Amino acid sequence: MLRQPPHHLLACPTCQADTNNGFTPEQQNCTACGQQFFDLQGMPCWFDVGLAQQQLWESLYALAIKSGQNNLERNRQRNLSDMLPSSVKRIHNMDAVNNSIVEAMDVLLNDMGLNKTVHPEFANYDPSRMLQYFELLLRDWAWDGAQHQAESENARELERISAAHKAIDKPLGDTWVIGAGAGRLSADIHHHLKPSHTIALDTNPVLISCAHRLVAQQKPWQLPEIHPGPQLGIPLTKVWPMNAPSYTNMDTWYAVAGNAWRPPLKQHSFDTLITPWFMDVNGREVRDLIGQVQKYLKPGGVWINTGPLLYGPDITDMHRYSHEEIIELLEVAGFEVIYQNKVQSPYLDTPLSEEKRIEQIWTFAAVAPSEFPPTYADINPPxxxxxxxxxxxxxxxxxxxxxxxxxxxxxxxxxxxxxxxxxxxxxxxxxxxxxxxxxxxxxxxxxxxx
Ligand SMILES: C[S@@+](CC[C@H](N)C(=O)[O-])C[C@H]1O[C@@H](n2cnc3c(N)ncnc32)[C@H](O)[C@@H]1O
Incomplete structure (x- = not known):
């Protein structure tokens, strides 16, 4: 069954027609522009390019599995005759776990009903980006079980959002989590902070399918991990069971596959927008994100941002804004920044390693202007x-x-x-x-x- 968010939050990602003007979520099409969309196991996959996205994903899926199998085959050809028996054992174990990772990805996407087919127009695409955020799957849904609650990155992230929410002091209402990844934070927010609806949107088929499978379908999965560097007294590999905690009230939480820049969502319809670890890695610059947030928030709506500023390589020096500049940009846009917090926190802290990566996490909550257009700040240029x-x-x-x-x-x-x-x-x-x-x-x- 299609798990579609309520009509008042939806619009065609291609032409922006809302559900009164041509976008028909039940039929997954838009009569205003003629675009056709698709779902995977009831998860809306509503991109502005319509069914071309399905063909892209089918191709990436087929290419990723093929590339994984080719790597395994190459490994099998290795000459191990000069290796110690214990080294050979380790190498065979790693090969077996790598094989299980390929199989786990195959299970996930096959169960979602995606065909494994290379379409000629996408035959030269690089499938590796699909696995770019592999560790987020484990961080979100596996490692907590092997950690003390105080070490859980998921629990800390929820605490940061809860503190910002407390400062806002009003219900979250209809909430869009942009770049929701594997979905854990969006689901924790939905369970604990009780927004009326939560849309967890991401463009990555592996991450958002995992979110939909574990939370909406409540279907467990398992994913092996290999830690690349040996750690004394800690195994190199582990197969992790992947389950969602026992959530309640999740029928108003929706995993949606889509593009944050052309979402299947209605402008000025959200009470809250949340951007976790998204501001610096979304392919565009911060000023564009401020514009997009303002476009989808209701007047007076709240933007909660959390994460570091580790801009991706596609962002030029010119657009690597400091925290202070971002606050100034928000003010120019008419936002009122009502909360800020900075902490150091471990990132992707796997139980398979005693080494830690620490990041500086900046959280803010800002209220959009209640009138649009906002008053103009006296700045130069305007x-x-x-x-x-x-x-x-x-x-x-x-x-x-x-x-x-x-x-x-x-x-x-x-x-x-x-x-x-x-x-x-x-x-x-x-x-x-x-x-x-x-x-x-x-x-x-x-x-x-x-
Ligand atoms: C650093 S990850 C953070 C994921 C998640 N918020 C978390 O904290 O674990 C950035 C996420 O943004 C997603 N993303 C990047 N550009 C996007 C876009 N244009 N539309 C939707 N999602 C996007 C990526 O697929 C990825 O899941």
């Missing part, structure tokens, strides 16, 4: 240039220099349009190599505001 999702005010004077293109740009300004909207209008007229946002921003900065 707020709507710095944050291109903010409406361009109509009382602004523009100098078009008699240029028809610049006049066309200014004609779009009506008090609600923003630089992002104008960039979307200009997109079809610009070459592939041009970034519409930069072109439009540049036109305002270099000509219209001079």
């Amino acid at each position: 707020a709507w240039i710095v944050l291109p999702h903010l409406p361009i005010p109509t009382n602004q004077t523009f100098n078009t220099h008699g240029n028809p293109v610049l006049e066309h740009l200014v004609a779009q300004v009506n008090g609600t349009t923003c630089i992002n909207d104008i960039a979307d209008i200009m997109r079809p007229n610009l070459g592939e190599d041009k970034n519409p946002l930069e072109v439009v921003r540049g036109a305002f900065l270099e000509y219209l505001l001079k």
Whole structure:
């Protein structure tokens, strides 16, 4: 049965039609734009590209299993004749566990009903990204059982969110956890802090399928782990049983596969947005995330962010904002930051190792402006240039220099349009190599505001 979130939170990820205007979750299609979507074992997989996402996943699944089997086959060809019998035993054990990992992935995705088929258009894709966050599966659903409660990263993460929630002092309401990964935090929040609905959204098929399987389907799984570095007195490998704790009230928690930048969700419909360990690794820069959060929160809604700032390699130096800059950006966007906390916490602290990685975790809660547009901070350049999702005010004077293109740009300004909207209008007229946002921003900065 399709586990679809309530209609008031949903919209077509392709054209943004809501359920009154063409998006039909029950049929998994949109009559407004003609897009067709799919589910896996009742988990909505609603991407803006529709069924192409299913073909992509089927291809990645087939390629990942093939690559795992090829590696195992290569290992079997190794010459171990100069190795000690104890070394040979270790190597064979590692091969067997690697084989079990491939089998476990196969079980997970096969049970979700995904076909293992390489579609020609995706034949050259790299499947390794699917396993990029492998340890999160174990951290979320396995290691707690072998740890003292005080060592549980999951318990600490819930405590951080609970403290931010306490500072907000109002119910979480309809909540979207963006980049929910393997789903543990979203499920713990749902069980303990009782939002009315929780949407746990992630784009990674392995992570979100695991969340759906353990929480919604309550179907156990098992996953082996190999620790790459030997530790004295600790086994190198272990097969972990994977179970969700006994949660209650989970019929209003939903795992949804989707893209945070084009989600199947309705704008301005959420009371709370939570971004755990997402701000620095979502493929875009922080200002875009602020815009996206503001777009999906109700006026006066709450954003809770937690995690480090360890920007991915795709983020240039220019966009590696400091904590202070992010707070300033939030204020420019009209948010009121009501809570901040900083702690050092172990990260991916497996019981198979006595070495620890410690990260600095920054948590904040910020309240979105209750009116949109917010008041404009007196900054230079103007707020709507710095944050291109903010409406361009109509009382602004523009100098078009008699240029028809610049006049066309200014004609779009009506008090609600923003630089992002104008960039979307200009997109079809610009070459592939041009970034519409930069072109439009540049036109305002270099000509219209001079
Ligand atoms: C560092 S992990 C954190 C996962 C989880 N929040 C946690 O704390 O364990 C970042 C997550 O963001 C997800 N992600 C990145 N970009 C995304 C996007 N555009 N849409 C949805 N999820 C995304 C990744 O798949 C990954 O699960």
